[in-house]
Amino acid sequence: MSKADAGRLIHIAKRRERAKEAIEQRRKKIEEETNSLKSDISTKFTANYDAVEETLKSNTVGLVTLDEMREKQKDVVEMREAHLALDNATASKSSVNKEEGTRTDQVIRIHLCTITFVILKLVYRDPAYLSQFLCITGQKIAGINK
Template sequence: MSHADAGRLIHLSKKREREKEDIEQRKKQVEDEAKKREGMIFTFSKIIEFSEANIGSKFTANYDAVEEHLKSATVGLVTLDDMRELQKDVIVDREKKLARGEDESKKAELSKSKGTAEKYTQKRMLSFVGNDEEEEEEIVIVSKKRVGMDPTVDTSFLPDKERQEQLAKRKEELATEWKAQQEKEKNEEITIAYVYWDGSSHRKNTRMKKGATIAQFLAKAIEALKKEFTELKSCIPENLMFIKEDLIIPHFYTFQDFIATKAMGKTGPLYEFDAIGEIRLRQDAALDIGESHPAKVVLRSWYERNKHIYPASRWEPFVPNKKYKNSELDDLKNI
């Protein structure tokens, strides 16, 4: 045998030995896996047995609780349908309690403590209705009292809800009282002294309510003047102008508006309509400041023709809240 054949035989024998070792290792792995599977099957079977026992005990406890509740809730003879409905309601209620995990003993203690607390906040009294005695409960509401405040300290600058509510209520009362007073005053009658001005003065007087508008006054003035002045027979209030204290007053204002605000004009107060006399008939016009003078009723057409001539040149539209100074009358001293 040559050396090459001997070396080949040695290599083959070593290869067979390695294959045997591999086979032995695989057999061992297969045996170990089989043992593990047997252990897992045993453990799973134990778990199933324990679960069945636990479920059985729970079902038994649940059944006992439902049966006990049914016994306590059922009084006297009931029909089969009523019994089934009651059993169904008890089972549903029991399942809800188990799902929430509530403890009956804790719930009983909670309801007991709640009932004790309600005794302190409720006042029980007996009422007799006919021949039956019924017990009624009346809830006593305890108002919160503010304690710990020093009454001698000024707290008017601090926000106070009660004080604000009282102020708001007082404001509403005053507003209502003021409106009622204004309505009463609007129905009072006053004497209006006026002149129809066509270059000369024609003095007239009439009675009007304080709540009447300038347009209503002009309509009444037309009725009184058209018999004497032919140019007013076909006239309407829009064709006339109302001049008071050298101010052209719009027709929508009422006499009460000037009386309530005590507005002043260029030559005197706008709120006094029972005038003393015409200022321009006096010798010194500057001395008549503060006196009320008759209102003027003027045709618009006459004003458009003579607005550049005194006294129409001094007339100007009325502006609310404007203060007219006495210095505007300085030019009257030379009349």
């Protein structure tokens, strides 16, 4: 083997090393990009909701008019604000005795338990509306009930 061939082999080996390093750098860059995209996607599709929305959804049953929904939202928001205000008030009073602290906690628990309840409303057919498009009319219902 001549000196020229040895020089070429060394040059080819160095070129291979540079190519391997470039490939590794590209691979790391792609991995970082995919990790950042994964984190972006996971934050976009996580359930970002608060307890107010969850209680409102669980307390709402069936079809509700817009006014009823607004009233429920208002009640839930007021209840949440009152709860937060009570939490802030109890947190600010650091010199309160343990007995008084437990008493206020019991009052809060009782207050929250009495507020939250679900009213179920049965929906009946309104006789004021025309029901010609329905398959069972009032006369047929009267005949069935007899």
